[in-house]
Amino acid sequence: MAVAISSIYEPLTENKSIELVKRLGLFDQTSQLTSKEIGDGNLNLVFHIQDALTKKGLIVKQALPYAKVVGESWPLTIDRARIESSALMKQAEYVPDLVPKVFYTDNTFAITIMEDLSELQIARRGLIEGKSFPLLSEHIGRYLAKTLFYTSDYALDPQEKKRLVKQFSNPELCKITEDLVFTDPFFDYDTNDFEEELRPSVEKIWEDTPLKLEIAKLKRKFLTEADTLVHGDLHTGSIFANRTETKVIDPEFAFYGPFGFDLGHFIANLLLNALSRKPENRIELFNHIHKTWEVFVEEFSFAWKKDSIEAYATIPGYLDHVLEKAFEDAVGFAGCEIIRRTIGLAHVADLDSIVPFNQRIAVKENALALGSELIRKRETLINTKAIIEIFTKVTS
Numbered sequence: 362m363a364v365a366i367s368s369i370y371e372p373l374t375e376n377k378s379i380e381l382v383k384r385l386g387l388f389d390q391t392s393q394l395t396s397k398e399i400g401d402g403n404l405n406l407v408f409h410i411q412d413a414l415t416k417k418g419l420i421v422k423q424a425l426p427y428a429k430v431v432g433e434s435w436p437l438t439i440d441r442a443r444i445e446s447s448a449l450m451k452q453a454e455y456v457p458d459l460v461p462k463v464f465y466t467d468n469t470f471a472i473t474i475m476e477d478l479s480e481l482q483i484a485r486r487g488l489i490e491g492k493s494f495p496l497l498s499e500h501i502g503r504y505l506a507k508t509l510f511y512t513s514d515y516a517l518d519p520q521e522k523k524r525l526v527k528q529f530s531n532p533e534l535c536k537i538t539e540d541l542v543f544t545d546p547f548f549d550y551d552t553n554d555f556e557e558e559l560r561p562s563v564e565k566i567w568e569d570t571p572l573k574l575e576i577a578k579l580k581r582k583f584l585t586e587a588d589t590l591v592h593g594d595l596h597t598g599s600i601f602a603n604r605t606e607t608k609v610i611d612p613e614f615a616f617y618g619p620f621g622f623d624l625g626h627f628i629a630n631l632l633l634n635a636l637s638r639k640p641e642n643r644i645e646l647f648n649h650i651h652k653t654w655e656v657f658v659e660e661f662s663f664a665w666k667k668d669s670i671e672a673y674a675t676i677p678g679y680l681d682h683v684l685e686k687a688f689e690d691a692v693g694f695a696g697c698e699i700i701r702r703t704i705g706l707a708h709v710a711d712l713d714s715i716v717p718f719n720q721r722i723a724v725k726e727n728a729l730a731l732g733s734e735l736i737r738k739r740e741t742l743i744n745t746k747a748i749i750e751i752f753t754k755v756t757s
C-alpha cells in the first residue's frame with residue numbers, strides 16, 4: 362500500500378533540523394547548536410537540539426512515511442504527526458502541566474517542535490533501573506480523568522464532540538492496534554515474536570476458544586466505542602518523569618475510543634514491570650496502580666459533578682455505572698496489552714532484558730497467565746486490590 366505524501370516531503374537530518382529551528386527564529390542566528398537523533402521508539406525521527414552556550418534545548422520530531430521498527434516495507438501515514446500535535450494541544454487545555462508544550466507544527470513535513478524534556482527520564486527506563494517516581498500515579502490519574510472527561514459527551518456540546526471525532530479519525534494507527542494488540546498475538550501469525558520455549562503456552566492461548574471470545578468482545582469495544590479522546594498508546598515508554606514532574610508524550614495513536622483503554626494500558630505496563638521484579642520490590646508498582654485508579658475516580662467524579670452537561674448526570678447510579686464499566690474494560694485491555702507485549706511484534710525491555718534466560722522465560726509464562734486471567738475475570742473484579750490478588754496468585 363502506498364502512503365500519500367507531498368512531493369516536497371523529505372526526512373530531516375541533524376543539520377537540517379538545526380537549519381529549521383534557526384529559520385523559525387527559535388534560536389538566535391549566531392547560536393552554536395548541536396542536534397542529535399535520539400528516537401528510540403518504533404516509528405519516528407526525534408532530534409534533540411541544544412544551544413552549546415545557554416544549554417536551552419528543543420525537540421524536533423518528524424514522522425517517517427514508514428514504521429521505523431520494521432523498515433520501508435511497512436508504509437505508514439505521516440498524518441499521525443497532525444494527530445499527535447493536535448492531541449497534545451487539546452490535552453494542554455485540561456492538563457497543561459502534564460504534556461510537553463508544542464511550539465510549531467508542519468503537517469506537510471510531519472514535523473512537531475516541542476519542549477525539551479531531557480531533564481526527565483522515560484518512566485519505563487527509570488522503573489527498570491529501580492528508580493522511584495513518587496507522583497507518577499497521582500499525575501496519570503489526573504491526566505486520564507481530565508482529558509477523558511472533558512473530551513467526552515459528558516462535557517462537550519454534541520456538535521463539537523462529533524467535530525473532534527472527525528478531527529481525530531486515525532484509521533491507520535488504529536489498524537496497528539487492532540492487529541498488534543487485539544488480533545495477531547492470539548493467532549499463529551507471522552508478526553508474532555516469542556522464544557520457542559514459550560510455544561506450548563502460546564499454543565494453549567491460540568486454542569483457548571472461550572478466551573478468544575472475550576478478546577473479540579474487547580476488540581469490538583476498541584473498534585466501536587467512541588467515548589472520548591484517548592491517548593491510544595499509554596505505556597510507560599510514552600511518559601517522561603522524575604520525582605516531581607510527569608509529562609505524557611507521543612499521542613500519535615490518539616482517537617475517539619473507550620474510557621478504559623488508556624487506563625488499561627498504563628496498568629498493564631506497571632504490571633509488566635512488577636513481573637520483572639523480585640516480590641519484595643513490587644509494592645511501589647502495586648501502590649501506583651491503586652493510586653492511579655483512586656485519583657482517576659476522584660477527579661473524574663469531581664469534573665462530572667461540576668461540569669457535566671448530560672441531562673442524566675444527576676440520576677443516582679449513572680456515574681457509578683460509567684466508572685464500573687471503565688474499570689472492567691481497563692482490566693480486559695490490560696490483559697491484552699500484557700500478552701501482546703510478551704509474544705507479539707512490539708516487546709518491552711522490562712521483560713526482554715531479564716537475565717538469565719530461564720528466568721526470562723519463567724516471567725513471560727507468568728505474564729501470559731496474568732494477561733489471560735485479567736481478560737477472563739474482568740467482569741468479577743471490583744477494585745485494584747483484586748488485580749493484585751490475581752497477580753499474586755499467578756506468580757506464586
Ligand code: SR1
Binds near residue numbers: 403541
Ligand atoms: C509498528 S508500531 C508497534 C508498536 O509501537 C507503538 O508504540 C505501539 O505500541 C505499537 O503497537
Ligand code: MG
Binds near residue numbers: 594
Ligand atoms: Mg510511541
